[in-house]
Amino acid sequence: MAWFRCFIRGEGFPGEIVGETGPVGFYVTRFVEAAAPEAAEVAALQVLKADPKLAPPPGYTPSGQARVVFEEIEELAAEPVPAVQPGFAWHPMEG
Numbered sequence: 001m002a003w004f005r006c007f008i009r010g011e012g013f014p015g016e017i018v019g020e021t022g023p024v025g026f027y028v029t030r031f032v033e034a035a036a037p038e039a040a041e042v043a044a045l046q047v048l049k050a051d052p053k054l055a056p057p058p059g060y061t062p063s064g065q066a067r068v069v070f071e072e073i074e075e076l077a078a079e080p081v082p083a084v085q086p087g088f089a090w091h092p093m094e095g
Helices: 037-050
Strands: 002-017 020-034 067-075 089-092
Touching: 002 037, 002 089, 020 037, 037 067
Parallel strands: none
Antiparallel strands: 002 020, 002 067, 020 089
């Protein structure tokens, strides 16, 4: 098993930025241990699904617009993996 760095872009998630509610996007990096890049993508997606920051607000009806794109999946050579996963960089979606 190897460690992989997954650079992920999210689009169309329900959220709030500076008091404005609406669809938001994000960038985030997740480090996962897996046997291959394909397995790393699956593992990182499971980590995202379990993250409370991506949970929909109460009463939210899914629109089917939210999606994630794996911009890059890179196997790490001998780099140390951070003990704490990096945070989200949120941005409003263009309407």
